[in-house]
Amino acid sequence: MKREKIRKEMIGRLNIHLASHYGMCFGVRDALAVTRNTYDENEVTVLGQLVHNPLVSQELIENGIKEGELKDPPTNTKGTVIITAHGASDSDRVRWSSPQRKVVDTTCPLVHKVHQSLAALTVSGFFPVVIGKKGHAEVNGLIGDFPQAIVIEKEEDILDVPYERKIGIISQTTQPTDRVNELVQRIRSLRNNSEVRFIDTVCSPTKNRQEAVKNLCEVCDLIVVVGGSNSNNTSQLVSTVERLGCRAVQVERSEDIILDWFTETKDVGVTAGTSTLNETVISVYERIKVISEELTVKDREYLGKERILS
Ligand code: SF4
Numbered sequence: 001m002k003r004e005k006i007r008k009e010m011i012g013r014l015n016i017h018l019a020s021h022y023g024m025c026f027g028v029r030d031a032l033a034v035t036r037n038t039y040d041e042n043e044v045t046v047l048g049q050l051v052h053n054p055l056v057s058q059e060l061i062e063n064g065i066k067e068g069e070l071k072d073p074p075t076n077t078k079g080t081v082i083i084t085a086h087g088a089s090d091s092d093r094v095r096w097s098s099p100q101r102k103v104v105d106t107t108c109p110l111v112h113k114v115h116q117s118l119a120a121l122t123v124s125g126f127f128p129v130v131i132g133k134k135g136h137a138e139v140n141g142l143i144g145d146f147p148q149a150i151v152i153e154k155e156e157d158i159l160d161v162p163y164e165r166k167i168g169i170i171s172q173t174t175q176p177t178d179r180v181n182e183l184v185q186r187i188r189s190l191r192n193n194s195e196v197r198f199i200d201t202v203c204s205p206t207k208n209r210q211e212a213v214k215n216l217c218e219v220c221d222l223i224v225v226v227g228g229s230n231s232n233n234t235s236q237l238v239s240t241v242e243r244l245g246c247r248a249v250q251v252e253r254s255e256d257i258i259l260d261w262f263t264e265t266k267d268v269g270v271t272a273g274t275s276t277l278n279e280t281v282i283s284v285y286e287r288i289k290v291i292s293e294e295l296t297v298k299d300r301e302y303l304g305k306e307r308i309l310s
Helices: 025-038 054-062 089-098 109-123 139-141 155-160 177-190 204-219 232-243 276-310
Strands: 007-011 014-018 044-047 065-069 080-083 104-105 127-133 150-152 166-171 195-198 222-226 247-251 267-272
Touching: 007 276, 014 276, 025 109, 054 065, 080 089, 089 104, 109 127, 109 139, 109 166, 109 195, 127 139, 127 177, 150 155, 155 177, 166 177, 177 195, 177 204, 204 232, 204 267, 222 232, 222 276, 232 247, 267 276
Parallel strands: 014 267, 044 065, 044 080, 080 104, 127 150, 127 166, 166 195, 222 247, 222 267
Antiparallel strands: 007 014
């Protein structure tokens, strides 16, 4: 992938680098816009967390939008239910639809593509394998219509892949490409008598953010990753940074930032997961600028004392 320019600002003591790709993707942004504009005099219920971001969840709850569970049996037949950008299985869609209830589907088009890929592999006789996080809404939606499918989250899960003649693999959209490729290679070598077909379904916003954070790691000694603690792609950004031997801290908002993190630091990178609001990234960036200036003042005070003592 082409190396893109990193925006860099030198403020006081720190060089602050902003990733070339960061933050909210189009799929989450569109789902949020639809949800904010949905009104129903009965009630509006989002099936699961619309985005894995506590600030957004809080905003929606304050606006009277309820958070339900995709698996819960529907009790209220009226009102509107919203399927999140993570998508849902066809069986869950059928369960939730009723003539009195409106279903608003905000599934990201790139998640739809993963469903189509998995269905195409299965129809062609491949045993379905999903690389992703067990229990994640997107993964549950993917395997919901394929009870035989297995999910590979860790290397040891590969032993669960059966000795089938044909094995078809897809990936959750927010998995790091390097990790997915490693797992696919491992499956190929352990099941070398099978025909293994892999469809790369990691989405392009995830790839861009992963690539951008790698570029940050080349020039930074600390990366601040902004995003919800339960956001899969945010934690994947943290893992990528750590795998590359760089220091990472994850924050949900600017108030989480601690000055001590920066005392031994010169170059700080800032990035954010695909469920993070732009205004949150800006406030984190601004807070780091303030910290940098505070560190400069502290340095001057320290040097002043040293001079007096010497
Ligand atoms: Fe769509 Fe990718 Fe964003 Fe998920 S992370 S909502 S698949 S663009």
